[in-house]
Amino acid sequence: MMSSKALRYTIKTTLRPSPQIYENLFVLDFEATCDYPEQISPQEIIEFPCLKVSGKTFEVLSQFHHYIRPICNPLLSDFCVARTGIIQEIIDNSETFESIFQQFRIWLHNNDFNNRCVFVTYGNQDFERLLPTQCQISNIAVPSCMRKWLDLKKCIARATGHYPSSLKSAVERFGIKFSGRQHSGIDDCYNMVSIMKLLAEKGYVFN
Template sequence: MFGLRLAFGRIVSLHGWRLDLVSCHSRLHVYHKALLQVHIDKCCKMYVNQPHRSYQPVMPLYNQNYDFFLVLDFEATCEEGRQIIPQEIIEFPVIKVNARTMKREGLFHRYVQPTRPPSAFCTRLTGIMEEMLINQPPFRAVLMDFENWLIREGLIDKKIIFVTCGNWDLQVMLPDQCSQIHYPVPAVMKSWINIKKIFFTATGIFPRNLMHMLEILGLPHIGRLHSGIDDCLNTCMILEELARRGVVFHRTNNYTSPV
């Protein structure tokens, strides 16, 4: 994954940001949201949305069933070749997408401290090192922070829906994690769009994974596979491309608590 290095208050390069998170944690914590937004804009070859200007209007405007899409992709602890119990979320990224313009207008991104450190396999797969998680809040605090972010972004009274690549994030991982901490699954996170199902309806091809969809749509892959924030970025590109081709998105899944 591309990253950002900070020195003397400005961006100086785009290399190895995870190492910088370890060595420059306090500074990057202050600038975390701003740096990730720059990362999104750089990766997608967009102009940075500076405070004194706004993006130019995008044409055409899309007629969708929602006001905003919330593109989500968790990363969790894992082991090679076997399921671990409990599995714990260690990266919680969400990108807010305006359903009318398909522009990215907001970002929530947190790392989460698990009760047990990630395995060497997990670090190789996701790029998330134990040192990156040591000073991060536990899942309960991050989930509560996310619920507050929804309020700050003015999304509570809007028509919103989550977008995921598959059903694992909201059908399996979030309910399991909430069960571990005896915290109710937020109502807003009990329905979502599985973009793989929408892709199948639109193209007649059921995609194997994220990379397969990008390949079929002729889109480049951005960043690192299995980085949560990068997977969100790539899902955003698929979402936008399908909308450009005339797809109108609808809910594909609902979560029902097991009896």
């Protein structure tokens, strides 16, 4: 299911990516409720973006993107709004996680997610902490396909010898201009794809 934000491609080059193990890579980056200096507990997912990326060309083939209405802490903090750019009105008019997750499962099925596909995140917190917490809140089992993933930070470290910090700094280290807004989940996903394509063109195999 497409959002109002159209598919876009951040890297265009004549170089051919090296052959990959995975047929498709599903790039995901949650945004969640948050506050500062004291963190909200529990944190709930409020933006759910995922891009299906070809393991041959590293072009984006399909996009899933929805905002989610939290139930434990329904009012966003000023810090969260400033950080993510997600305003209260968007959240108030969104569906809960249970509904969006069901739509996501259908999207995965329609996009042929199989054992030759893998999820890619930037760091481990999306699948190690945020998703299990959210599924516990929503009384949903974490699907087996979402219990393993590739951490793009570690991929970058293996390929370059440098372990990155923020996604923005990682993008700029590769000589790419960061596209969109930092901590917008969908923008972060597209910037991750830009890095992945460059790594593949330099011979890196995602595994």
